[in-house]
Amino acid sequence: MINPLRNDVVLDLGTEKTRIALRGRGILMEEPSAVAFRPGGQAIAAGEEAVTMAGKNPAGVQLVRPIRGGAVSDAAAAGEMVRLMMRKVRSGWPRFWRMALIPAPDCLSEVERRAAEQAAKLAGASEVWLEDAGWAAALGCGLPLDEPQGSMVVDIGAGTTTASVYSMQGRVACQSRVMGADSWDQAIISYIRKEHHVVVNEETAREIKSLLADVYEPRYEDTYPVRGRDLSSGLPVTLDIGATEICQALEGCMDTLFETITAALAQTPPELAADVLQKGLTLCGGGSLLKGLPQRIEQALRIPASRAQQPCQAVALGGEMLLNQGLAYLQKRSGVQPGRRIYHA
């Protein structure tokens, strides 16, 4: 039963976005992982509001993005961010929160896991449970995890990529890298600089990635007007970038992604790997929205690939499903005695 005064939450602390789900109520917050401080050091806003504030008054507000490469890099700032977000989420509802479930990608170090725990505690959680983010993602994607067959989920976030295989409620393989869809922006910036001698900013690169890029069948006639600065003259220029060029710019990034997926498959026992090859893999995370990505994976690796229904929310949704099962279930699944916390999944 849900106690209205003591509620458990999922904190999906992502490099780009933080998603907060409340037990029994779904995702109530999905905003940039950012917090704004006054010059004196007082946190005044979090999420979208913080970004807007810093944009309007860059001199008077210090904007901190406390999550880098999927890890809490500044526990105090992350704690303030979550505290302010929680205040918004629970206005008029539960006054206290007890447990924070944090889906943690496998690539996090022990120190980074402790920083995530510390941030949640600073924000007011009395108990913190770190869970395998791949497991949460697989649940959120609706994969049949109870069945004796291999199921693969690939979460491509802003700063991390994790490919994991599960069977009968257990993890059989996992490859996690501190490299995500933000690195694609960098590849686009480098390409334009090298081929056109023009410097574009990250925002432009991100626009190109979301609006023009197609990694399967880019059309020659698809172009996008890009504003940048000419390297030799230093003057602003506008040039038309083609979709075929961007496909070429992302080649190396695609190879890295394929390598992560094949490494996870190589770790998987052959009979379960055969299930994945036959059933296909499920993509989630914002990077999975890249146009043509499922088809490109299928073409390159001969593995059918599809996107989850709610790719960006899958981890938080799966985390909430885990919360609904209760702490006893989490402890049983991880083999940890009741009363003992764990940092690992």
Ligand SMILES: Nc1ncnc2c1ncn2[C@@H]1O[C@H](COP(=O)(O)OP(=O)(O)OP(=O)(O)O)[C@@H](O)[C@H]1O
């Ligand atoms: N249409 C799109 N095509 C390609 N990439 C996209 C698209 N939409 C969003 N992205 C990228 O997805 C990434 C954000 O994904 P997501 O919200 O899953 O990250 P996150 O959970 O904050 O990060 P992480 O889990 O790695 O810490 C960003 O790099 C963003 O630019």
Ligand SMILES: [Mg+2]
């Ligand atoms: Mg994520």
